[in-house]
Amino acid sequence: MNKQQTRTIKVETLARVEGEGALYVKLKGDQVQDVKLKIYEPPRFFEAGTSPNFPILWRASAEFVRSHIR
Amino acid sequence: MSSKIRRKPRIGVFKFASCDGCQLSLLDAEDELLGVARAIDIAYFPEASRAMLKGPYDIGLVEGSITTYHDAQRIQEVRRKCKTLITIGACATAGGIQALRNWKDVDEFIRVVYATPKYINTLKLSAPIAEHVPVDFELRGCPINKYQLIELIKATSAGRKPNVPTYSVCMECKRKGNVCIAVAQGIACLGPVTQAGCDALCPSYDRGCYGCYGPMESPNTASLSNQFHILGRDNAEITRAFRGFNAWAWQFRKAGEESERT
Numbered sequence: 001m002n003k004q005q006t007r008t009i010k011v012e013t014l015a016r017v018e019g020e021g022a023l024y025v026k027l028k029g030d031q032v033q034d035v036k037l038k039i040y041e042p043p044r045f046f047e048a049g050t051s052p053n054f055p056i057l058w059r060a061s062a063e064f065v066r067s068h069i070r
Numbered sequence: 071m072s073s074k075i076r077r078k079p080r081i082g083v084f085k086f087a088s089c090d091g092c093q094l095s096l097l098d099a100e101d102e103l104l105g106v107a108r109a110i111d112i113a114y115f116p117e118a119s120r121a122m123l124k125g126p127y128d129i130g131l132v133e134g135s136i137t138t139y140h141d142a143q144r145i146q147e148v149r150r151k152c153k154t155l156i157t158i159g160a161c162a163t164a165g166g167i168q169a170l171r172n173w174k175d176v177d178e179f180i181r182v183v184y185a186t187p188k189y190i191n192t193l194k195l196s197a198p199i200a201e202h203v204p205v206d207f208e209l210r211g212c213p214i215n216k217y218q219l220i221e222l223i224k225a226t227s228a229g230r231k232p233n234v235p236t237y238s239v240c241m242e243c244k245r246k247g248n249v250c251i252a253v254a255q256g257i258a259c260l261g262p263v264t265q266a267g268c269d270a271l272c273p274s275y276d277r278g279c280y281g282c283y284g285p286m287e288s289p290n291t292a293s294l295s296n297q298f299h300i301l302g303r304d305n306a307e308i309t310r311a312f313r314g315f316n317a318w319a320w321q322f323r324k325a326g327e328e329s330e331r332t
C-alpha cells in the first residue's frame with residue numbers, strides 16, 4: 001500500500017454504541033489522522049434517577065414496584 | 071386460486087428514543103421468523119441488516135418517542151414513506167419511561183447527567199408518535215409481545231383487522247386461573263386498568279401489574295385509586311403507581327395528577 005495514500009472510512013449507522021451512532025476514520029498510509037464518533041441516540045436521562053436531586057419520580061417508580069412485591 | 075401473485079409487503083423498521091427492546095422482539099420470534107421472512111420483505115431494518123432499501127414501504131414499524139427536534143422532522147418523512155404506520159411499544163405509543171421528565175425541568179436533567187450540556191440536543195417533552203403524525207395502529211407493551219407483533223403484521227398484510235384485545239390484564243389473569251393477588255394478598259395491582267397482551271405475567275408470579283401495556287379501553291382509574299387507599303396506599307404512592315412506562319398516556323397521566331392534587 002502507498003504510504004501517502006489517504007483513505008476515509010465512514011460508517012453511517014452503528015446500531016449499538018450507547019444506542020445509535022456513526023463513525024468516521026481518516027487514514028494516511030497506515031497512520032490514523034482523524035477519528036470522529038457521533039452518538040445521535042436521543043438522551044433518555046435514566047441517570048437522573050440515581051441522583052439524589054430527583055428523588056420523587058425517578059426513584060419512586062422503582063420503590064413502588066418494590067413495595068408491591070411481597 | 072387467483073392467478074395474480076400478491077407482492078410481499080415491504081417493511082421498514084424505524085427507531086426513535088427507545089431501547090431497541092421492541093424491534094428486537096421481531097428478531098426474537100425465532101421459530102416464527104422464517105415464516106414471517108417468507109411472507110414479508112424486510113427493506114429497512116438497520117438493527118438487523120445492512121441492506122437499507124429506499125421507501126416507499128407498505129408497513130412502517132416505529133419504535134421510540136419523539137424527544138429531539140431532528141426526530142420531530144424525521145418522523146414526518148417516515149410517515150410520508152409508509153402506507154401503514156404502526157407504532158410498537160410504550161415509548162412510541164405513550165412517550166415511554168423517558169416521559170417522566172415531562173413533569174420536570176429537562177435543562178436541570180441535562181446538567182445533572184452530562185458533563186458538557188451544550189452537546190445535548192433535546193425537546194422539553196418526550197411525546198408519543200401519534201402526537202406528531204397520524205398512526206394506523208398502536209401496539210402496546212414494554213416490550214411488546216412478539217406473538218401480537220406477528221399477528222399484527224399478518225393481519226395488516228392480509229388487509230384484515232388484527233386480533234389484539236383491548237380488555238384488561240384481569241381477563242387474562244382470570245383465564246389462567248390465578249388467585250387474585252390484590253384480593254388475597256392486598257398487593258396493589260394495576261391489572262384492572264391495564265390492557266391485556268402479556269398473559270398476566272406479573273400476577274402469575276405474585277407481583278402486582280405496574281401497567282407496562284398502558285391503559286385498557288375504558289379504565290376506571292378513580293375506582294382503582296380508591297381501592298389502593300383501602301389497601302393502605304397514600305396519594306404519593308398512588309401517583310407513582312401511575313407514573314411508569316405509560317405515565318404520559320392521558321388516562322394514567324390524569325389519574326396520577328389527580329392523586330397528586332389531593
Ligand code: SF4
Pocket residue numbers: 088089090091092093133134158159160161162166167211212213214
Ligand atoms: S417500550 Fe420498553 S422495550 Fe420497547 S423500546 Fe421502549 S423501553 Fe424499550
Ligand code: SF4
Pocket residue numbers: 239240241243244248249250251252253259260261262270273279
Ligand atoms: S391479580 Fe391483578 S390482574 Fe389479576 S385479577 Fe387481580 S387485580 Fe386483576
Ligand code: SF4
Pocket residue numbers: 239264265268269270271272273278279280281282283284
Ligand atoms: S402484568 Fe402488567 S406490568 Fe406485568 S407484563 Fe403484564 S402489563 Fe406489564
